Amino acid sequence: xxxxxxxxxxxxxxxxxxxxxxxxxxxxxxxxxxxxxxxxxxxxxxxxxxxxxxxxxxxxxxxxxxxxxxxxxxxxxxxxxxxxxxxxxxxxxxxxxxxxxxxxxxxxxxxxxxxxxxxxxxxxxxxxxxxxxxxxxxxxxxxxxxxxxxxxxxxxxxxxxxxxxxxxxxxxxxxxxxxxxxxxxxxxxxxxxxxxxxxxxxxxxxxxxxxxxxxxxxxxxxxxxxxxxxxxxxxxxxxxxxxxxxxxxxxxxxxxxxxxxxxxxxxxxx
Amino acid sequence: xxxxxxxxxxxxxxxxxxxxxxxxxxxxxxxxxxxxxxxxxxxxxxxxxxxxxxxxxxxxxxxxxxxxxxxxxxxxxxxxxxxxxxxxxxxxxxxxxxxxxxxxxxxxxxxxxxxxxxxxxxxxxxxxxxxxxxxxxxxxxxxxxxxxxxxxxxxxxxxxxxxxxxxxxxxxxxxxxxxxxxxxxxxxxxxxxxxxxxxxxxxxxxxxxxxxxxxxxxxxxxxxxxxxxxxxxxxxxxxxxxxxxxxxxxxxxxxxxxxxxxxxxxxxxx
Numbered sequence: 001x002x003x004x005x006x007x008x009x010x011x012x013x014x015x016x017x018x019x020x021x022x023x024x025x026x027x028x029x030x031x032x033x034x035x036x037x038x039x040x041x042x043x044x045x046x047x048x049x050x051x052x053x054x055x056x057x058x059x060x061x062x063x064x065x066x067x068x069x070x071x072x073x074x075x076x077x078x079x080x081x082x083x084x085x086x087x088x089x090x091x092x093x094x095x096x097x098x099x100x101x102x103x104x105x106x107x108x109x110x111x112x113x114x115x116x117x118x119x120x121x122x123x124x125x126x127x128x129x130x131x132x133x134x135x136x137x138x139x140x141x142x143x144x145x146x147x148x149x150x151x152x153x154x155x156x157x158x159x160x161x162x163x164x165x166x167x168x169x170x171x172x173x174x175x176x177x178x179x180x181x182x183x184x185x186x187x188x189x190x191x192x193x194x195x196x197x198x199x200x201x202x203x204x205x206x207x208x209x210x211x212x213x214x215x216x217x218x219x220x221x222x223x224x225x226x227x228x229x230x231x232x233x234x235x236x237x238x239x240x241x242x243x244x245x246x247x248x249x250x251x252x253x254x255x256x257x258x259x260x261x262x263x264x265x266x267x268x269x270x
Numbered sequence: 271x272x273x274x275x276x277x278x279x280x281x282x283x284x285x286x287x288x289x290x291x292x293x294x295x296x297x298x299x300x301x302x303x304x305x306x307x308x309x310x311x312x313x314x315x316x317x318x319x320x321x322x323x324x325x326x327x328x329x330x331x332x333x334x335x336x337x338x339x340x341x342x343x344x345x346x347x348x349x350x351x352x353x354x355x356x357x358x359x360x361x362x363x364x365x366x367x368x369x370x371x372x373x374x375x376x377x378x379x380x381x382x383x384x385x386x387x388x389x390x391x392x393x394x395x396x397x398x399x400x401x402x403x404x405x406x407x408x409x410x411x412x413x414x415x416x417x418x419x420x421x422x423x424x425x426x427x428x429x430x431x432x433x434x435x436x437x438x439x440x441x442x443x444x445x446x447x448x449x450x451x452x453x454x455x456x457x458x459x460x461x462x463x464x465x466x467x468x469x470x471x472x473x474x475x476x477x478x479x480x481x482x483x484x485x486x487x488x489x490x491x492x493x494x495x496x497x498x499x500x501x502x503x504x505x506x507x508x509x510x511x512x513x514x515x516x517x518x519x520x521x522x523x524x525x526x527x528x529x530x531x532x533x534x535x536x537x538x539x540x
Contacts, residue, residue, distance in 0.1 A: 015351050016317045022344075040344040041311040047286045066377050070344045074292075074310040077336045081285050099376060106369060107336050 003269040004029040004172040009045045011236035011262040013201050014067045022067035030133030030154045032057040036176050042071040043078050061092035063147035073103050080111050087114040091128050093146055094119035122148035141180035143214045149177040178237050182220035190228035195270045198224055199237035203247050218248050222255035236262030273539040274299040274442040279315045281506035281532040283471050284337045292337035300403030300424045302327040306446050307338040313345040331362035333417035343373050350381050357384040361398050363416055364389035392418035411450035413484045419447040448507050452490035460498035465540045468494055469507035473517050488518050492525035506532030
């Protein structure tokens with residue numbers, strides 16, 4: 001079995017900084033590569049890193065704040081120029097299609113592939129994609145606008161050599177939770193995942209601002225990881241107020257020691 | 271008198287590469303800073319370079335291909351988060367307002383500053399902005415979609431100490447020509463400018479592809495510079511087909527020796 005890999009393309013929050021771009025990740029799990037969120041510049045970072053855009057199977061957008069979706073139009077344009085013919089499936093809030101269709105119609109008049117939007121309902125936990133190796137379900141989050149995370153799990157068909165019985169045991173599981181307040185009732189869904197990405201926009205000193213903007217602090221992200229007994233926690237979506245990411249890391253480790261930082265242009269195996 | 275400065279934020283063409291982002295420049299002339307084109311990622315590069323977004327006075331968009339305007343929405347969002355209250359004037363083809371208004375309405379519901387669109391008519395040479403130090407006029411270009419360049423010229427009021435007569439002699443002049451085919455009838459307008467940016471998307475070996483896509487070759491850009499007797503030529507908008515930018519430079523210099531390359535994240539005084 002191949003390890004799953006997560007590539008961090010952007011790990012900043014709403015305001016880009018000298019060190020952080022808006023959100024975007026690529027998860028390679030089972031036999032596919034999925035994009036998770038697509039802030040401005042994500043496709044540029046992919047090209048700079050030499051990641052083949054043709055590898056992208058589909059795209060999952062957590063919510064429609066600009067730092068999570070403003071890079072989509074550029075990416076879709078590049079895919080067309082690169083000669084994509086395979087349809088691109090985008091899973092997002094229904095409003096995204098209303099916003100993007102007129103832009104696609106104007107800017108990509110002779111598009112050579114189809115963009116298929118799938119409306120997700122951020123309040124419900126539901127399976128939105130499943131094939132022979134990977135299943136994706138939504139994780140209802142709590143933010144200023146409708147928002148959901150995504151739980152990816154890998155499964156491979158196994159046939160018992162004696163009985164001939166087929167089963168689909170789960171292998172790697174990855175959960176993406178951004179953007180959200182601390183939301184304890186998600187813990188059962190996150191229980192025991194191999195890697196949990198949980199936003200930690202603010203360090204502890206900004207707790208009141210965190211509540212106001214409906215984000216999480218380092219301690220809150222780490223508490224989710226601890227209570228859900230996950231394998232590893234990755235934090236990110238760093239506020240531009242704190243330059244030194246080690247402050248985020250040290251705070252989170254106080255609650256959940258096996259925490260790592262999301263670092264842009266880094267690839268993580270799990 | 272202060273020198274004018276030109277900052278190159280993006281100098282690639284439609285397809286981003288490991289070394290080039292889509293088009294974007296900042297021209298500081300007279301007492302103002304203007305943005306010229308705004309491809310995806312331009313605001314990220316500004317933030318990485320520590321350029322204050324608050325300094326931007328207005329924005330000029332040559333045409334509505336994505337590599338010249340997909341960064342606008344993100345930039346306008348950041349300006350709002352940074353607390354801008356001064357209106358932002360955008361000079362572009364009328365369609366830009368139709369495309370961007372619904373996005374601004376959705377993504378920036380409580381915007382604290384006004385965005386004022388000014389429709390430019392790419393086929394006419396006309397003055398579209400003028401104040402006490404700078405005048406901007408359009409340069410009609412020839413491309414696959416309506417497109418115009420911009421000529422910026424600085425002027426300062428002078429009062430003759432003897433006669434008391436006021437005059438407005440011109441100082442620095444900068445011309446931006448991208449994207450365009452070779453268009454000889456623009457030469458009178460470009461005559462003697464201090465710095466001419468002219469696209470040179472293709473090296474000479476791609477001449478037939480150049481004609482098809484309505485761009486210019488290195489020799490064509492340099493011929494414009496030579497015939498218009500400009501002070502210096504800067505080329506850019508490099509095709510992703512040629513990795514080594516020195517090939518562009520050497521070819522252009524064969525025709526017009528005082529040519530330089532547009533290099534991203536570099537600032538040029540003139």
